[in-house]
Amino acid sequence: MDFDFSDDAKTLREQAxxxxxxxxxxxxxxxxxxxxGIDRDLWRTVVELGWTAARVPEAHGGIGLSAExxxxxxxxxxxxxxxxxxxxxxxxxxxLIALGSPExxxxxxxxxxxxxxxxxxxxAEGGLSPxxxxxxxxxxxxxxxxxxxxxxxxxxxxIVSASGPDGVGLYLVDLTGPDVAVEPVETLDLVRRxxxxxxxxxxxxxxxxxxxxxxxxDRAAVLGAFxxxxxxxxxxxxxxAYAKERVAFGQKIGRYQGVKHKCADMFIKLELAxxxxxxxxxxxxxxxxxxxxxxxxxxxxSLDALAFCAEENVQIHGGIGYTWxxxxxxxxxxxxxxxxxxxxxxxxxxxxxRSLEQRNAVAA
Amino acid sequence: MDFTDSPDDxxxxxxARDWLAANGAEYRTPPAEPYSRDELVRRSRAWQKxxxxxxxxxxxxxxxMGGQGLSPMHAIIFNQEQSRYFAPTGLFEIGLGMCIPTVxxxxxxxxxxxxxxxxxxxxxxxxxxxSEPAAGSDLAGIRTRAVRDSDAPDADWIIDGQxxxxxxxxxSDYGIIVTRTDPSVPKHKGLTMxxxxxxxxxxxxxxxxxxxxxxxxxxxxxxxxxxxxxxxLGAVGDGWKVALTTLMNERLAVGGKPSxxxxxxxxxxxxxxxxxxxxxxxxxxxxxxxxxxxxxxDEGIKLTQMRALSALSKxxxxxxxxxxxxxxxxxxxxxxxxxxxxxxxAAGLVxxxxxxxxxxxxxxYMAAAGLRIAGGTDEILRNIIAERVLGLPGDLRPxxxxxxxxxxAA
Ligand SMILES: Cc1cc2nc3c(=O)[nH]c(=O)nc-3n(C[C@H](O)[C@H](O)[C@H](O)COP(=O)(O)OP(=O)(O)OC[C@H]3O[C@@H](n4cnc5c(N)ncnc54)[C@H](O)[C@@H]3O)c2cc1C
Numbered sequence: 001m002d003f004d005f006s007d008d009a010k011t012l013r014e015q016a017x018x019x020x021x022x023x024x025x026x027x028x029x030x031x032x033x034x035x036x037g038i039d040r041d042l043w044r045t046v047v048e049l050g051w052t053a054a055r056v057p058e059a060h061g062g063i064g065l066s067a068e069x070x071x072x073x074x075x076x077x078x079x080x081x082x083x084x085x086x087x088x089x090x091x092x093x094x095x096l097i098a099l100g101s102p103e104x105x106x107x108x109x110x111x112x113x114x115x116x117x118x119x120x121x122x123x124a125e126g127g128l129s130p131x132x133x134x135x136x137x138x139x140x141x142x143x144x145x146x147x148x149x150x151x152x153x154x155x156x157x158x159i160v161s162a163s164g165p166d167g168v169g170l171y172l173v174d175l176t177g178p179d180v181a182v183e184p185v186e187t188l189d190l191v192r193r194x195x196x197x198x199x200x201x202x203x204x205x206x207x208x209x210x211x212x213x214x215x216x217x218d219r220a221a222v223l224g225a226f227x228x229x230x231x232x233x234x235x236x237x238x239x240x241a242y243a244k245e246r247v248a249f250g251q252k253i254g255r256y257q258g259v260k261h262k263c264a265d266m267f268i269k270l271e272l273a274x275x276x277x278x279x280x281x282x283x284x285x286x287x288x289x290x291x292x293x294x295x296x297x298x299x300x301x302s303l304d305a306l307a308f309c310a311e312e313n314v315q316i317h318g319g320i321g322y323t324w325x326x327x328x329x330x331x332x333x334x335x336x337x338x339x340x341x342x343x344x345x346x347x348x349x350x351x352x353x354r355s356l357e358q359r360n361a362v363a364a
Numbered sequence: 365m366d367f368t369d370s371p372d373d374x375x376x377x378x379x380a381r382d383w384l385a386a387n388g389a390e391y392r393t394p395p396a397e398p399y400s401r402d403e404l405v406r407r408s409r410a411w412q413k414x415x416x417x418x419x420x421x422x423x424x425x426x427x428x429m430g431g432q433g434l435s436p437m438h439a440i441i442f443n444q445e446q447s448r449y450f451a452p453t454g455l456f457e458i459g460l461g462m463c464i465p466t467v468x469x470x471x472x473x474x475x476x477x478x479x480x481x482x483x484x485x486x487x488x489x490x491x492x493x494x495s496e497p498a499a500g501s502d503l504a505g506i507r508t509r510a511v512r513d514s515d516a517p518d519a520d521w522i523i524d525g526q527x528x529x530x531x532x533x534x535x536s537d538y539g540i541i542v543t544r545t546d547p548s549v550p551k552h553k554g555l556t557m558x559x560x561x562x563x564x565x566x567x568x569x570x571x572x573x574x575x576x577x578x579x580x581x582x583x584x585x586x587x588x589x590x591x592x593x594x595x596x597l598g599a600v601g602d603g604w605k606v607a608l609t610t611l612m613n614e615r616l617a618v619g620g621k622p623s624x625x626x627x628x629x630x631x632x633x634x635x636x637x638x639x640x641x642x643x644x645x646x647x648x649x650x651x652x653x654x655x656x657x658x659x660x661x662d663e664g665i666k667l668t669q670m671r672a673l674s675a676l677s678k679x680x681x682x683x684x685x686x687x688x689x690x691x692x693x694x695x696x697x698x699x700x701x702x703x704x705x706x707x708x709x710a711a712g713l714v715x716x717x718x719x720x721x722x723x724x725x726x727x728x729y730m731a732a733a734g735l736r737i738a739g740g741t742d743e744i745l746r747n748i749i750a751e752r753v754l755g756l757p758g759d760l761r762p763x764x765x766x767x768x769x770x771x772x773a774a
Contacts, residue, residue: 001373001437002366003667003674068365240754254756257743263754264746268688272660275667275685282365301660346649349656353646356632356659 003278005068012054012065013072019045020080026234026327029081029191037193038154039083046084047115055093060109067219067285070094071226071277078230078338081330083191085118085151087227091220092119095159095170098216099208104172108157118154121220122146122173122197123161123342130217130343135162135199141179142171142204145196148185150341152195159207160199167210173202189337191330218295220342222280225298228306228338229270229277235309235331236266239316246318259316266309273301293359296352303338303345310335367670369441376438380445383418391451394624399452405489405535408455412486422460422484429468430481436676440669447623458531459483459490463540466610467559470597479538479559491562492610493527493541493584500529501744503542504551504604505763507772508586510543510558521545521558521596523566523589529738533569533582536562540610541586542603547769554768555603559595560586576730611740620669621662621693622731626724628658631700634721638707645707654703661696665689684753691745694735701729 005013023042032039046052054069056062063069070090077086093112096105096119111117125134125146135144142162149158158173173180179202185194208216240263243254253259280298283291310331314321321328339345369377391411399407415421423439425431432438446453464483468476482488499505508525523543533539539560546554560567566589571579598606621627632655635646645651668689672682704725705712711719715726736742750756763771 001369001670001674001677003670004365004678006365240756243756251760252757254750255759257747257759260750260756261743261746263756264749267749267754268692271668271685271688272664272692275664275671276660278365278671279667282367285365297656297660297663300656301664304660346653349653350649352656352659353632353652356629356655357646360629360632 003282005072005278005281006066008065009068009072012051012069013076015049016051016073016076017079019049020076020082024077024080024082024084026081026330029083029330030327032083033190035083035193036153037083037151037191038085042082043084044115046086051086052089052093052115053113055090055097056109056113057097057105060105060113062109062113067094067222068281070223071281071284074223075226075230078227078334079234081191081231081234081334085120085154087223088120088151088155089118091121091223092157092159094219094223095121095207095216098219099170099212104205104207108172111156117156118151119157119159120149120151120155122149122152122158124148124340129347130161131168131347133161133163133168135160137162137164137171137204137206140203140205141201142173142199143201145198147196148187148194148340149197150192150194150337152182152197153184153193158197160197160204161213162204164206164210169210169213170207170216171204172207173199173204177203179203187337189333192334192337194337215291217342218291219284221295221299221348222277222284224338224342225273225277225280225295225302228299228302229273231331231334231338232266232270232273232302232306232309235306235313235328235335236263236270238327238331239263239266239309239313242317253316262312262316266305266312269301269305269308273298273305276301290359293352293355296348296355299342299348300345300352303348306335306338373437373441376434377441377445380420380442383420384445384449387414387418388446388449388451391449394450401535404452405455408452409486409489411451411453412456416485421486425468425484429476430484436673440673450624453623455489455532455535456483456486458492459488459536462492462610462613463490463538465613466540466557466597466606469609470557470606471559472594475559475594475597488537489532489535491530491533491536491539493530493533493539493560494607494610495529496526497528501741503607504555505768505772506542506544506555508541508543509547510545510556510591513590518593520593521591523558523560523586523591525586527584527586529572529581530569530584531581531738533562533584534571536569538562539584540597542607544768545600545603547772548767549601550765551763551768551771552604553601555607556600557597557603557606558591559597560589560591564589566590575733576727620689621665621697622735625697625728625731626700626704626721628655628662628700630721630724631655631658631704634704634725635707640707651703651707654699658696658700658703661692665692684749687745687749687753690735690739691742691749694732695742697728697735698732701725701732705729 051073053062054065058064074087112119123130156175158175160171160173161168162171179200181198183196185196187194243259246253276298280294283294314328317328320326420442422431423434424436427433467479496506510521510523513520513522539562541558541560542555544554545556566587568585569582571582573579635651636644638645668685672686675682751758
């Protein structure tokens with residue numbers, strides 16, 4: 001048994017942490033408030049370092065690393081609140097790798113690898129869960145409105161969920177093509193910009209079928225779990241650092257158990273989430289039968305950890321934590337963006353229990 | 365990442381499985397009635413002896429200590445296989461999990477030669493005599509005294525005082541005991557640890573009835589109990605350091621879920637069988653959310669333990685993740701129990717002729733309250749995580765540096 005990332009993935013993680021420590025983090029995120037959410041210099045470096053190519057097979061101009069590479073990149077981008085569309089691109093890449101035909105892969109993956117194509121998943125539609133889609137496809141044309149879609153303004157390719165003849169599936173939509181309109185959508189997250197995608201009979205190619213869509217949801221959930229873990233860890237670190245330094249009633253606030261036990265609970269929730277996320281990363285890499293169960297658990301556990309860390313980080317900072325100038329808000333806000341990014345906690349908890357029921361039914 | 369057994373591990377698992385199938389047949393199902401005390405002791409010893417003869421005891425201990433010199437992975441594999449059976453293993457957990465590792469870390473060669481082998485073979489049962497009426501979490505505050513009988517350098521010690529909550533003291537042959545040998549120095553500095561004969565003169569163990577109704581723990585009185593200096597563990601005044609060895613081993617030993625405690629899967633089955641006004645309980649949204657939470661905690665701890673093991677098997681030191689185990693396990697047991705009882709409506713309260721699965725949840729709900737206290741309370745474990753892992757400042761401990769007798773008087 002070997003329950004840890006490979007050395008390759010760990011090396012990549014160190015490299016990513018180093019770059020993002022230098023060039024991202026909350027202070028940099030602040031500069032992107034009300035911008036378009038993309039730090040173009042940083043994104044160029046990310047592409048030059050080959051991170052968008054990491055997961056792309058060599059045949060399509062990539063490096064062909066395992067899914068673990070995407071997991072560590074998502075975690076580090078999450079930790080640093082990096083204003084680059086890396087999370088979206090990694091999730092979209094996963095869809096093309098898992099579901100794309102050879103032609104679709106040959107058409108899109110080289111561009112993703114060399115950075116000329118930013119691809120984003122677009123499943124959200126207001127109050128619908130990921131299982132549903134109001135957008136619909138007929139005769140190779142797609143119509144409907146997708147919002148909020150993270151990183152949409154920077155994207156050339158969208159991977160859109162829509163109702164087709166067999167149910168909800170994914171479709172490739174070239175955003176540079178006709179009958180596509182993109183507009184910004186204001187959200188609680190002021191750094192990661194979201195958009196609304198209106199499609200009025202735009203050409204759309206199916207990407208896998210409905211079961212492929214659900215398989216992709218699981219894979220995207222694993223990546224999202226690592227991103228959430230990274231963001232949550234940064235929020236915990238910020239809270240712990242402040243608890244070691246702020247004095248009240250003649251002592252460091254970290255001495256008070258009301259504060260210190262909150263920090264311990266952050267750690268507990270994070271470690272549980274990390275264990276599930278690692279398990280899910282393994283299941284994704286191994287195409288294991290447990291993928292749905294592991295991915296669902298990773299998503300729920302990581303969202304729970306993130307919400308707790310982000311919310312209590314503000315609390316531990318007291319009044320200063322509630323100011324515009326404090327960095328607490330970035331974690332607090334990103335928490336909501338990640339919770340909304342792929343279906344709610346409720347949806348995934350239900351999916352987890354359903355997958356356990358199915359497994360038990362098979363075993364019985 | 366790879367979750368499959370290595371070829372070596374797989375072979376070990378297959379051997380363990382065969383051995384258990386051949387020797388554990390009578391334990392394939394739980395006993396119809398709880399064993400009497402004598403029957404429990406007899407069966408526990410026999411099971412330990414059988415395992416010992418087959419080479420399944422002291423799996424990770426060095427060969428020089430009579431162990432097998434194998435990896436923690438082997439121990440886990442054997443325990444996984446053993447836990448498919450209902451063999452009685454509890455009686456030796458404290459002795460072999462905590463006491464004997466302390467003995468072989470701090471005892472003299474003669475002491476090791478005398479005590480380690482019989483414990484491993486199931487011939488002698490041990491208990492841990494730490495907590496006292498006035499000192500549990502604050503273990504360094506114990507008051508049981510040990511005084512030299514004369515000025516001779518190897519004079520015997522005379523122990524007077526009281527221990528409490530001592531699991532299995534009434535069934536034990538020996539115990540490790542923390543005593544105060546110097547009350548004039550600060551509390552952590554005046555402690556010394558010994559091995560005591562539980563059958564010796566002046567030792568009296570009185571079983572206490574637990575909240576759950578069972579009687580596994582005791583109060584133990586020591587009146588003029590004579591202990592040879594050769595039975596001291598570690599130097600005079602080093603008792604705190606020695607006790608920490610025991611407590612470190614305790615965190616490993618009591619970290620996981622008690623074997624056969626109900627888990628999320630049992631909760632799911634139970635919730636499926638229960639009809640509510642609006643269909644089976646498992647179909648209710650809030651029930652599904654809580655089942656998901658139980659799975660995340662239950663499986664999360666198992667996965668966390670695998671992370672630590674994986675590090676160990678690669679010769680690395682496991683990270684601090686292991687420290688979260690007991691806090692999560694105990695509280696989750698309590699929450700799952702409460703949910704199962706709630707779902708049963710008023711029947712959840714009734715123990716007479718309870719459905720066997722409901723009875724298990726009733727039992728684990730009662731036991732969980734003790735588990736949240738035993739081996740470090742939830743609060744103490746959170747302190748440990750916050751202080752040792754996250755580096756937050758320690759609680760104010762106003763008595764820490766004062767001489768013990770002055771601090772107690774204050
Ligand atoms: C089932 C069971 C089996 C046991 N078996 C053994 C055994 O075999 N051998 C043995 O030596 N002992 C045993 N114990 C005793 C156990 O170790 C102690 O009960 C435990 O350490 C708590 O000590 P206490 O009972 O004195 O409670 P206290 O220490 O008095 O604690 C009371 C409450 O105060 C809280 N508290 C105390 N200090 C702090 C602090 N610094 N910060 C925040 N909160 C605090 C505690 O968390 C708890 O909620 C057993 C206990 C149980 C329940």
